[in-house]
Amino acid sequence: MEYQSTRGGVSGVSASEAIVRGLAPDSGLYVPQSFPQADLQAWKGLSYPQLADKVVGSFLTDYDPAFLAQATAATYGDAFAGKAGHVEKVRDGLYALELWHGPTCAFKDYALQLMPKLLLQGKKNLNRTETTRILVATSGDTGKAALAGYAGLEGIEISVFYPNAGTSEIQRLQMATQQGDNVHVYAVDGNFDDAQTGVKKVFADADVAAALEKRGIRLSSANSINWGRLVPQIVYYFYTCFRLAEKGAMAWGEPVDFCVPTGNFGDILAGYYAKRMGLPVGRLVCASNENNVLTDFIRTGTYDARREFHKTASPSMDILISSNLERLLYHVSGSTEKVASWMKDLSTQGHYTVDAQTLAAIQESFACGCADDEQGAKEIRDRFEQDGYLCDTHTAVAFRVAEDCRSTAPMVVLSTASPFKFPRDVLRALGAEAPESDFDSMQALTAKTGCAAPAALSSLRDLPVRFTEVIAPAAIREAALR
Ligand SMILES: *Cc1c(COP(=O)(O)O)cnc(C)c1O
DSSP: OOEEETTSSOOSBOHHHHHHHOBOTTSOBEEESSOOOOOHHHHTTOOHHHHHHHHHHHHOTTSOHHHHHHHHHHHHSGGGTTOTTEEEEEETTEEEEEOOOSTTSBTTHHHHTTHHHHHHHHHHHTTOOSEEEEEEEOSSHHHHHHHHHHTTOTTEEEEEEEETTOSOHHHHHHHHTOOOTTEEEEEESSOHHHHHHHHHHHHHOHHHHHHHHHTTEEEEEOSTTSHHHHHHHHHHHHHHHHHHHHHTSSOTTOOEEEEEEOSSSHHHHHHHHHHHTTOOEEEEEEEEOSOOHHHHHHHHSEEEOOSOOOOOSOGGGOOSSOTTHHHHHHHHHOOHHHHHHHHHHHHHHSEEEOOHHHHHHHHHHEEEEEOOHHHHHHHHHHHHHHHOOOOOHHHHHHHHHHHHTOOSSOEEEEEOBOGGGSHHHHHHHTTOOOOSSHHHHHHHHHHHHOOOOOHHHHGGGGSOOOOOOEEOGGGHHHHHHO
């Protein structure tokens, strides 16, 4: 399997190189040059780790098969408490794919528990021996998932920058208590954009690269434009369809619809790859919060980022530039020239419009909708009161949108975070007072719902805080050079 840039600058690239480099040299994203075809009959009886081995192996053809079998077994066994790809019935025809049973209680664990192993092996495949220093700007979930994935790995260092006072108490403590000699965590005196802009500047700074090169260090990123983060997410679409067919939710070979709470368009795009590999996926419903730039795009073909940024109760979906959409544009238009020109329009003018054929191809696979915080809160309450199902603020947006996009096929909502990661918002949605402290709110949420908080979150209260440093945005460069 070979990879090329969405903007046409390079082709014939190995998976190892795509994963180690992250971004293509022309600033495009690496995409596979063809879609491997699934063997549904042979795959349907596999365990989650075995299925992950098949799916990942069909894309990472330059990796040693024995390594992939070992890596997927080590990742999706115990770390997910036997609940990798767990599907819960909410009511007839409606299911939740619970993706938060990993170590940091958000779906990003599926990618970030495996990707570090893929990166290390990719470096070996390419005979590269430098130290990789990973810089992450995070609004919360990515930072902790990346820390948990990269902590303690040989030849890797990771520094995470999060907005001071911009995360929940739980999210902050998840990062500030991280163990490992190769990790650093900084609070940035500013908002998420300040942290992200600071990190992007460091990546673009040739002096930083040269200074680090002398010390045998190369910078890399852990964000979701890396192919190594996307490919592990394809697995759970297959796994879900197999489990639903087993339960008799639909006949074998009949389609399943998925509704995905979306920010950077990585998670939902993985569903599109599954479809192109031959899985009978019906509609892929893109659910957005008040930052509904994707809803408008999928309806009209015009992507317009020139709009107000809303801070919402589903912060991991607060995104105006949805990076992975570029991959979809390439796959449906088949034209690197068109993609390059749309992306140029986006960066210079803040908007672009695709042609009618491209829009029609997108609408053939994707539906969309959006919900604001009030609708999300009502959805949390309705799902709990009517179905006895407790969900977080991101998943609630998808439940709301799924309701308007039902077909005759079973609908699966991707549940992307544990409700106990956002205990105050969830409690308030249920009509209760939320105590100031997240930990008190977790206890109150358990008392109200009978649902237990994941131990990984409730135990944070007793862990020693290792990182307390607050730095100015301008000091990110210096921190990256340490
Ligand atoms: C990251 C995240 C999302 C959005 O996923 P994308 O792949 O960026 O679209 C949704 N929900 C939660 C809880 C997340 O952490």
